[in-house]
Amino acid sequence: MSEQHILSAFDRDIERIQAEIMKMGGLVEDAIRNAAKSLESRDVELADQVRAGDKAIDAMEERINEDTARLIALRAPTAGDLRLVLAVMKIAANLERIGDYAKNMAKRTRVLVDSPVVGDTASALRRMAMEVQRMLKDALDAYIQRDVELAEDVIERDKDIDQMYNALFRELLTFMMEDPRNITPAMHMHFIAKNTERMGDHVTNIAEQLIYVVTGERPGEDRPKADRTSTSKA
Amino acid sequence: MSEQHILSAFDRDIERIQAEIMKMGGLVEDAIRNAAKSLESRDVELADQVRAGDKAIDAMEERINEDTARLIALRAPTAGDLRLVLAVMKIAANLERIGDYAKNMAKRTRVLVDSPVVGDTASALRRMAMEVQRMLKDALDAYIQRDVELAEDVIERDKDIDQMYNALFRELLTFMMEDPRNITPAMHMHFIAKNTERMGDHVTNIAEQLIYVVTGERPGEDRPKADRTSTSKA
Structure with missing residues (x-):
């Protein structure tokens, strides 16, 4: 009976923490969405909200x-519980880093607002960020439903x-080569694009944690990486 | 007496883990040093060693x-021990990330070796990386000595x-504006520089962990951040 008691106390605690994770995830989703929106519409006020948030x-x-x-200290969980x-x-650590990247995107919006517009790249970035936000939503749903x-x-x-x-990296390169005045804003855009790509990596980490929890095995680390710019000679 | 026994088992375990941390730190220091060296001397073989390591x-x-x-499962540590x-x-998580950045630097060396040399920026990067490596050494020494x-x-x-x-960011901008052929290599250099700056942030995190362990307080999060490029209009 005492074993039973310990188990349910653990379950109650972990469920409360999981609810916090979902709440945190919701805030991070908002941050991604609003940061991307503020970048495209050059909305400094919205960007400042993301930074403050x-x-x-x-x-x-x-x-x-x-x-x-x-x-951990109270329940001393082992095996699957641990x-x-x-x-x-x-x-939680991955969510915090995604939030940091969204904040950084919002920070650069403040700069870009005074720079020339670099083609449609801000819209391409918004689409990319929105896709990451949907992935994050699905990763958290997968976690809660053990899916x-x-x-x-x-x-x-x-x-x-x-x-x-x-694609965006190459597009930015062409704008920089075309006109040196594009260099500074394009470098900021490139940072934002790279950080958005990193958000995707952190969402992937979250999905991998769920697989680890359910199966006890880490998904193969050899999955193909499709960012080729670090080895691209462009 | 049983209390005494539990305490010393914990101490023995934690000391073994700390020895692993120091060993891991040594590998990461080597990775930083060799990645920076390979970049400056365009030594692809050394870069490949860093990647493999x-x-x-x-x-x-x-x-x-x-x-x-x-x-944690065996000793159920609480308070200061936890x-x-x-x-x-x-x-360990911070060391792993620093190692990742070093690997990324080494990866880009392979690309840069076929691109034009962008002024003395590779030497400036090596100096920056060497300073980060010294900071890491001191942060780990500080940890072990509780200093x-x-x-x-x-x-x-x-x-x-x-x-x-x-300084390097601005220098790279001028090279890009001077000659479009510098744009691609300068963008890679900029990434390496930004990643090196991030290594410094992770070393700072390690130093902050030690302060937290000793004092129980987190160092103020409001310390001035001197990377102004994300808000610079260059």
Whole structure:
């Protein structure tokens, strides 16, 4: 009976923490969406909201870390339970980093607003960011529903993000070569694109954590990486 | 007596994990040094060594995570001990990321070797990376010796890294404006510079973990950030 009691106390604690994760995920989704919108519409006010909102995201990660530490100390989980607790911490860390990238995107909006518009690249970036936001939503849904298939789908879709990034990288290069006045804004756009591509990697990490929780195995680390710019001679 | 026994088992475990951390730190220091060297001397073979070596760094983080999870499950540490265990996990995660950035630098060396040389920027990058490597060495020494003063010194020195990055960013801009053929290699150099600046942030995180372990308080998050390029209109 005492075993039973310990188990359900653990379940209650982990469910509360998982609810915090979902709330944190919602804030991060908003941050991505609003950062991308502010970039395209050159809306400095919205960008400033995203920047200010990042503090709440950081505070949630801190709280989740404290709660998981307390849970570990109180319930001393082992095996699958411990794996779940560690996965929750990793997911919170990944969400925090995605939030940071959204904040950084918003920060650069403030700069870009005074620079020449570089073709349609801000719209391409918005599409890329919106896709990452949908992937994040699905990764969190997959986590809550323990849906390995959906998690695998998310991991697969990260290849599209990598391809969108590669295309945008080349497009930015042509704008820079065409007119030196495009160089500075295009470099900022490139950073934002790279950071968006990294958001996709962190969403992939979240999906992989779910697969690890359910199957006890880490998805192969040899999955193809489609960002070829670091080895591209453009 | 049983309390005494539990304490020393914990100490023995944590010391073994800390020894792994130091070993991992040594590998990461080598990776930074060799990646920077390979970039400056255009030594593709050395760059390939760095890339191959990253697998060992990742494997060490994995092992440290498993060992800390086992330690938590077995010893159920609380308060200061739990804080120490969580700090160790954070330090391993930061080391892994620094190793990733070094690998990425090495990856781009392979590309840059076929591109025009962009002024003396590869030497400036090597100096910046070497300073980060020294900061990392000091951060790990500070951790092992519980030397808060040295940790604070490391955090202070990260401002120099940020300044070096800002100077390099502007230098690269001028090369790009001067000659469009510099654009592609300069963009790669810029990525490497930004990643090196981020390595400095992760070294700072390590130093902050030590301060947290010793004092129980997180160093103020409001320390001045000296990377101004994300808000620079260059």
